[in-house]
Amino acid sequence: MSISMMVLDDRYKHAEQQFNDLKANGLVAGDFEGKVWQYRSSNIPFTSLDPLNRRNQDQPPLPLVIGKLARCFIVKEILAHPSAELIIGRMASIRHLSAVMDSENIEWSDITRKVFDRTVDSIRHGRSDSTIYHRANALKAFVDFLNQLSVMVDGVLLRFVDRFIKWQTGIPNPTHSALELTSREFQQREENLYSSDLHKGIAQARWLIKQNPHLEPTAGFDRIRLEATCFGMALGLRVGEIANLPKSCLFQDPNTHTTFVRVPVEKNCIPNAVPVADLWSAPLTEAYEYLLAVTQDARERALDIETNGFSFIDKALAAYRANHPLDPGAVDQLSSLDLPVEHHYFVEEICKCFPVSPKELYSGGRFYSSSVELPRITAARIAIWIDERMHNWDWSNFLNEYKKNCYSVSVIDIAKHTKSSEASVKKSKWFVDHLRTFLKGMVHDGLFKPGNNPSHAQLFDIRNEWASIRELMLSQRGFGAGVPSLVIDIRLLKRLLEDKYRFHLRRHFEEQFSMPGDGSEAPYHAKHTAKGYPSKLSDNLLVIWENQFDSISELGIIPRPLFRADLYNYLSSNSSKKTIFQRLDLRGQDGEIFSITPHQIRRWVTTAILRSGPSETAVDLWMGRTPRQSRQYDYRTAKERAEYVRSLYLAVDPPPDFLGRLVIRWREESIADEQIEEMIIEKLSILNLTPWGGCTRELYISPCDRGLMCIRGFGTDSGCKSFHLNPDDLEAKAAIESLLSEYEKILRAIFDNQTDITSSIEAELDNTHAFDQHVLFVMDMVTSCKTALEAYSKPKKASS
Structure with a gap:
């Protein structure tokens, strides 16, 4: 066995145990080595891509090695309890990878970054930018899993792949371009996702x-x-x-x-x-x-179902039948097939008790599998009557003496004894002649003579012959002659209803609600709902x-x-x-x-709230979003955003950016508030969003000349005059923090893990040297980011 397979087999055994634990907790269903798992009411197929788009169970399974890898990987992902959509996307990417490797006959020992690039290319066809991005990220997660797949044997670390696979998707997040106000994607997104009326x-x-x-x-x-x-x-x-x-x-x-x-x-x-x-x-x-x-x-x-299961069906039907007993003919129909009367109800009875269409119960309906077609009433009555005679052998009580010491019983006689009409007997052509022949044979054999007791051999032959005729009599079944001849086995009906009900629960709670096994209990409430979510449908x-x-x-x-x-x-x-x-x-x-899509309503509400004045933070809390997420739902125009930001500069403590410091200077120079407001309005006629704040530059006709270095020089006179900081914009704060982290990493690399540079070192830097210019630039960015972040902490201190 190769080292790779040794590592994989060890992980495979561990994954199977984890799968069984998940299954015991009701999070997954299916067999570990089966073609399909169920997770959060969705199917996860471990099958190869099928150009015929057949059902999952009819598709070919994944090849052995990648099938094992896929199961190990998916189990690891499910342990984090992600959405079903994420797991389905992960599996889709693995199936594409398998198709590429199979078509090019690539072994795992020969896998390179180019294989994953070609897999992404195969995914691109006919799919949206968002789908391609997420599928590529799923591949990246699988690559990380392969790199970490290892086992320790005798103190030696054995790895599944010989070489570390360093691969990046190279696909930009389409959401970012959709948030850029000047982009085509933003305009298209606004048209598709936002409706003002x-x-x-x-x-x-x-x-x-x-x-x-x-x-x-x-x-x-x-x-x-x-x-x-x-x-x-x-x-x-x-x-x-x-x-x-x-x-x-x-x-x-x-x-x-x-x-x-x-x-x-x-x-x-x-x-x-x-x-x-x-x-x-x-x-x-x-x-x-x-x-x-x-x-x-x-x-x-x-x-009622959560408390008593599906016993309400038995109770309702039993109560109805107690008030509306079956007629003897219907009882004979059931008895002729040895069907327990208490477990079988006619379609009309069920439709009287429950709001269900007869079409759902008859042939072609979804409950038809619980039905039993009954024989015609006349045939059933005669069969039951003859069964009793065969069992009791009391024919002498019903015989006619057609001549001295010669006795017989005719089909018409039996019809009278069973209260069946002669017309219905004559219409029963499929068995009447056979029955007449059978009765004449009994007369011929002298079985109807008084005191004549047939031998065991004769009884055996007669009963066998009667069994054949009986089967023929009861062979005409179903709905005919205007008489309902169909009953529903409520035990099977309850099983179908319970299975459907559990399917609804699985779909709603995104949790497994398996049917109970023999003697086992399967409750109707969810076990893994989030806090605040009802765990019972009731x-x-x-x-x-x-x-x-x-x-x-x-x-x-x-x-x-x-x-x-x-x-x-x-x-x-x-x-x-x-x-x-x-x-x-x-x-x-x-x-x-x-x-209208329901999510458009959410976007409409977000935009309406933002237009009314609350900060993005307040909107995030109101809408139940994570901080900074509302920017993706903001469909205010640039002028509407500018109107809100202008109010920040008219406050007592304006933001500490270029315009804010200018407002403070104007107030120190005793310029009238009306004039300050006019100058602010003139400056803030529009406001475009940047990753780090707002920009009042007309970007459509006058592109940025600072290379989008909005933060550099913040808090000083060298800062961008068009950049404006909104202390309520937490998404911009996160972007500034990220920018600060990146430049501090650069400083640590230059100055041996130190981010605070002494003034003496800074004084020695020479602007004429390229490297020193770079160091000064990095230091300037670090200082500017820290100054900008201080602006976010000031309002918190003031409020505390």
Whole structure:
């Protein structure tokens, strides 16, 4: 065995143990060496790329070595509990790598950086810049995994790859170019992701539906989703946060009378109690009360399932049958097939007890696999009657003497005894002749003579012959002659419903909800929800019936959560279903029918809040984002940003940049406040964003002449006169900190791990030498970055 395979086998055994632990905790499902794993309700395929796009199970498996490497790598990634999308992306990159290595017949011992470059090239075809960037980063993570793959044997470190693979993707993050105000990507992103009048479309849709409930295909079809959207409009919640709102999410502070919403924040481990603006308090309260009432029945069914499983089906059907007993013919149909009456119910009985369509139960329906087709009533009655005679051998009680000491029983006689009509018997042509022949044979053999007891051999032959005829009689099954001949085995139906219900839970909670095995328990609550997220479906505000949004009158038997797709497909025209705007023909100011993604609502809310004046930090907290993230959602114009920043310079303590120090000097010279304001307005007519702050230069017509060295000279007269620092811009602060770190690394490399240079050394530097110029420049950048960062700490000190 080679060293590489020794290292891989050791890691493979460890990965299998980790996988089993994850599986025991309900985080993954499937077999370790299987073709597909399930993680957060998504499939992770360990298969080769298939040009035929067949099902995962029908695709060829990955080659042995890369299959083992992929399983080890994916287990390591899952241990960090990332999103399913990240794991799927990681696996997609590995499958592309496998295809490149297979097509070029490359061995692992010969792998080089060029292999990964060619893999990225293969990924580029037909994919967006964002997808290419993330797939390349997934490859980089796999390269890092290969470099670290090793094992210690007898004090010697053995590695999987002989040579350290040093590879960089070389692909820029497309998000950065999309944030540059002068870039084509920013303009395109603004057109695609921001709609200034989306609120009008949603408001019109809600008003029309509320005023005209008949426009809804079924009760709640539209209004549930429109009222749920109200939480997004009022608070800028993400779709996942709306879907996970607890049933007691809305409350009012008794002292301040402020309305609050408990929000489980997707990207934060701490849930928020978000105050509701007075403008939104009344509509949000109305939406909450409507949703709480309209989803009450579905929520109670979810609670019943969590407490008692699917026993509600047995109880409802048993109660119905107690009040509406089966007629004898139906009982005979069940008895002829030895079907327990208490476990089998006719379609009509089930449809009377539950809002389910008969089409779902008959052939072609999703519950048809739980059905049993019954024989025709006449055949079943006659079969049961003859079964009793064969068992009791009491034919003498039912015989006719057609001549002296000659007895017989005809098919018509049996029909009378079973209360079947002659017409129905005559229509039963598939067995009547055979039955007549069978009865005549018994007469011929003298089996109907009084006192004649057949021998064991005769009984054996007769019963075998009867079994063949009986099978023929009961062979005509299903729905015929206007008489329902189909029953549902509720044990199988409950199994199908439970499996579907657990699928809904897996999809909602992104956690495994496996069906219980023999004698094992499988609870209906999540084990790994984040803090603030309901762990039971019955604790959710938005619990709907399974067919709630399917445009059919029958809502279904089981409840389910509101999914992200329910809102995306309802508002956005990218789906195959008609949106609410297409159905109502609602158009925007451009004349086009509205098409809105729920995340556009979040961007609209962010921009509206920023326009009203709060700092980016306040918006980050309000929207449940990480600090500095709101800049990606800011669709204010440059003039709107300038208007906000002007207010900073009119304050008592302006920012310590060039313009701020100029304002202080003007005030010392007793220049009137009105004149200072006019000069600030003239200077700050627009404001463009840079990584380190704002720039008032007209970049479109007058490009920067400082090489974007905005920070250099900050706090001195040599600083850029167009650069402006906003103490609330935490993203700019992070960029300055990063810049400072880079230049301090350079100083440490030059001066032997020292970042503070003495004044004597600085005095000895000669501006005429290139190296000394470089050192002075680096020192200047370090000083400028530190001065700029001090501006961020001053407001904190003032407030403390």
